[in-house]
Amino acid sequence: MNPPPLKILAFDSEQLLLWALKRAGKSRSLEIETASSLPQAYNEIEQHHFDLYLIAYDSRDKNRLKLLQAIDEKYPYVPIIIMTTNEVNCYHLNDEIKSVRHHGSWHLLEKPFRLEKILGFIDLLFHNVEHLKKAAPDLVHHFDNEKRGQFRRSHILPLDYSYPSIVKGKEIKTYTSGIVTDISDCGLGLLSRSPLEEEMLIQFGDTMLRQYGIVAWSTKLEKETYRAGIKLC
Known part of the structure; x- marks a missing residue:
């Protein structure tokens, strides 16, 4: 279609x-x-x-x-x-x-x-x-309703990233990927199959100039699909 x-x-x-x-x-x-x-x-x-x-x-x-x-x-x-x-x-x-x-x-x-x-x-x-x-x-059309500190332009880009999590009392690093949907000098929008929690520190792959970001907000769009706002560090 x-x-x-x-x-x-x-x-x-x-x-x-x-x-x-x-x-x-x-x-x-x-x-x-x-x-x-x-x-x-x-x-x-x-x-x-x-x-x-x-x-x-x-x-x-x-x-x-x-x-x-x-x-x-x-x-x-x-x-x-x-x-x-x-x-x-x-x-x-x-x-x-x-x-x-x-x-x-x-x-x-x-x-x-x-x-x-x-x-x-x-x-x-x-x-x-x-x-x-x-x-x-x-x-x-839902992007307009998000509250952002700075205007971000559309920018479609696959992104590899990782984040720490606690499993059986031990910290492990989970590696996954998502899609950058829009970006500015200080933040980006991310579509992901993995749930991201606010204040979570994530590390980007080699495609990003900056290596780290902090999850500012995250919302579930549908089953196994999440959208998050990432503040670049």
């Missing part, structure tokens, strides 16, 4: 751009909904969950800032690509966006741009998510 298409909301007053994006999405695994006004955008945000937001932003229009704030309050970990005529390397623009959206934006895209460019960014952003959807289709 093919994975469901990625859902994207594109907000811009330029009708031609919205039409081109929606048309291009049909030839890819993308379900692109469009909004050409703020009321339409708010309605889509309230009614549907999206995997990505494409938001046209003008620093002169403070209502656009309020839209970003509304997205941040409802879906703080869903990535946003900002499309703007403002100077994207301007510190003022970045500070303005981060004042209402803690994680800022995944990318600032300066207008005008070629359609292939933004589609390329979308492909890059969701390349690993597609693999995850095929492997674990029920997990993808």
Whole structure:
């Protein structure tokens, strides 16, 4: 069974751009909904969950800032690509966006741009998510509900690791493997067949630059399938 298409909301007053994006999405695994006004955008945000937001932003229009704030309050970990005529390397623009959206934006895209460019960014952003959807289709949309200290990007990677346990009064080391689903500078998400307890120290294999991590939280998803947040040491 093919994975469901990625859902994207594109907000811009330029009708031609919205039409081109929606048309291009049909030839890819993308379900692109469009909004050409703020009321339409708010309605889509309230009614549907999206995997990505494409938001046209003008620093002169403070209502656009309020839209970003509304997205941040409802879906703080869903990535946003900002499309703007403002100077994207301007510190003022970045500070303005981060004042209402803690994680800022995944990318600032300066207008005008070629359609292939933004589609390329979308492909890059969701390349690993597609693999995850095929492997674990029920997990993808639950990632947004996890409380994290820092935004982590999708990053699918097999991981060998070990952890100590007590058997008959003796400490032994158990060797196993899992799948890294997302990662940041200070932590990672891990799918595992082995139950991991909070505060447990685990040691990684050679694929990780850092050798140790501490289990910050762990939850059972289904029989013999666990998901854990690991704080890197």
